[in-house]
Every structure is written in structure tokens, then in C-alpha cells.
Amino acid sequence: MAKNKAVRSAAVVNQRSIPWMLVSGVTVVAVFAAVIFGYAYTRWSDQAATRDAQAAAEKATAAFKPSPQNPDPSKQIPGVVTADYKGQQHVNPDQRVAYDKTPPFGGPHDGVWADCTGVVYPEAVRTENMVHSLEHGAVWIAYNPDKVDQAALDRLKVRAEGKPYTMMSPYPGLDKPISLQSWGHQLKVDSADDPRIDQFITALRLNNNGVYPEVGGSCQAYPGAFDTNNPPKFDASPPGPGAVTMDGKGANAASGEMGQ
Numbered sequence: 581m582a583k584n585k586a587v588r589s590a591a592v593v594n595q596r597s598i599p600w601m602l603v604s605g606v607t608v609v610a611v612f613a614a615v616i617f618g619y620a621y622t623r624w625s626d627q628a629a630t631r632d633a634q635a636a637a638e639k640a641t642a643a644f645k646p647s648p649q650n651p652d653p654s655k656q657i658p659g660v661v662t663a664d665y666k667g668q669q670h671v672n673p674d675q676r677v678a679y680d681k682t683p684p685f686g687g688p689h690d691g692v693w694a695d696c697t698g699v700v701y702p703e704a705v706r707t708e709n710m711v712h713s714l715e716h717g718a719v720w721i722a723y724n725p726d727k728v729d730q731a732a733l734d735r736l737k738v739r740a741e742g743k744p745y746t747m748m749s750p751y752p753g754l755d756k757p758i759s760l761q762s763w764g765h766q767l768k769v770d771s772a773d774d775p776r777i778d779q780f781i782t783a784l785r786l787n788n789n790g791v792y793p794e795v796g797g798s799c800q801a802y803p804g805a806f807d808t809n810n811p812p813k814f815d816a817s818p819p820g821p822g823a824v825t826m827d828g829k830g831a832n833a834a835s836g837e838m839g840q
Contacts, residue, residue, distance in 0.1 A: 685765060
């Protein structure tokens with residue numbers, strides 16, 4: 581009997597001697613390490629996916645980079661519409677132009693260009709100012725605010741925000757969700773994921789192969805003439821019978837370029 585009591589007493593002592601604090605600490609450390617590893621792996625996977633997507637996009641647009649041998653690669657993009665427009669036909673700030681396209685991508689325009697230094701305008705801007713920026717080699721991304729949701733809008737902003745010779749703005753009444761303009765060129769698409777958007781920008785933004793009239797023209801807002809934070813407002817009403825026509829009749833022939 582005494583021997584059995586001694587055995588039970590030893591078992592109790594052994595149970596009480598298990599280092600539960602140490603076990604708990606090791607478990608916590610293991611769980612914490614697993615969480616850290618999982619987070620690091622997820623970040624690495626996301627970064628790798630982003631790099632792969634960027635590499636794929638660059639590969640997809642490489643064929644659309646202009647060169648002396650291929651001065652206008654936009655001709656290879658399905659859906660691009662082109663037209664010939666005479667440059668340097670300026671109108672006054674209180675004049676309207678009866679444009680032949682919506683949105684317009686050439687023709688008479690205001691003597692002051694819109695800031696096209698990668699600006700994303702939250703509201704529609706006066707068309708005559710935007711067209712002048714195209715004359716300087718900019719690409720204008722226009723969208724119908726009633727047909728583009730926030731997710732698509734965010735994807736469009738990536739193409740414009742902070743990008744030189746690029747600007748983006750809503751264009752109420754646009755017949756398609758998205759329309760891209762450069763001087764003499766236009767492409768309308770239904771989706772912000774359309775690969776032709778990047779092809780168009782690659783082919784035409786600052787394409788110095790005679791695609792736009794004023795090579796070397798500035799995209800920086802002209803001091804005292806165009807307020808980027810409070811630009812001239814878009815006018816959706818018909819231009820009226822006194823509007824400047826596409827052949828330049830009624831344009832201010834004496835007005836010159838505000839500056840370079």
C-alpha cells in the first residue's frame with residue numbers, strides 16, 4: 581500500500597513539473613512566426629504579380645512605340661479614327677468652336693492650352709482649351725461619368741495621373757464610356773481594361789514624327805492664363821450660329837501662341 585501511494589505521489593509531482601509557461605511561449609512564437617511568414621509571402625506574391633503584369637503590359641505595347649521607320653503606330657490599332665486639322669488657329673476665351681467630332685481632337689482652339697502635366701480634372705473643362713493641349717502632343721482621356729464606375733475610373737487614373745503630356749477629365753454626354761484623343765486621332769472604347777488604351781497612349785503621346793503641329797510645346801499651365809485648380813468650365817450647350825467653324829472662319833487671326 582505504501583508503495584502504491586509513493587507511485588501516485590511521484591506521478592502527481594511529474595504532472596506538476598510540466599513547463600506549461602514554456603510550452604505556451606513556444607506556441608505563441610510559432611504562431612507569430614507563421615503569421616509573419618504568411619504576410620511576407622503574400623506581399624512577395626503580390627509584388628511578383630505586379631511586376632509580371634507590368635512586364636506583360638510593356639511587352640504588349642512595345643510594338644506601338646513610334647520610330648522614324650514606323651512614325652504613326654496608331655494605324656495598327658483597330659478602331660482609331662483619324663482626321664487632318666490645320667494647327668495654330670486660335671479663338672478668344674469668350675468664343676466657341678463648332679467642332680465636327682465629339683470629343684474634338686483637332687481644329688480651332690483657345691489661345692491658352694489646358695494644363696496637361698498628368699492632371700486628372702474632377703470636372704469637365706472647356707473644350708477649346710483641351711484641344712490646344714493636343715496640339716502640343718498631349719493625350720486626353722475623356723470619360724462619360726454616367727457610364728464609368730469608380731473601379732474603372734481608378735484604372736484610368738493610373739494612365740494619366742502624374743504622366744507628362746497626359747490629361748483626363750469627364751465629358752458629359754459622351755456616346756461611349758471612354759474616349760482617347762490626340763491631335764488628329766481618336767479611339768473610343770467600352771472598358772478601362774481595353775489593351776488599346778495603352779497602345780494608343782504609347783503610339784501618340786509626344787510622338788515627334790510629325791503627328792502633331794507644335795513639337796516642343798509646353799504642357800505646363802501658362803502663368804496667369806490657365807488656373808489648373810479652377811479651369812474654364814465645359815459648356816454642353818450648342819455653340820450657336822456665331823461659333824468659329826472648323827475651317828477657322830471667325831477665329832482671331834491676330835492671336836498667336838501664348839508661349840512655349
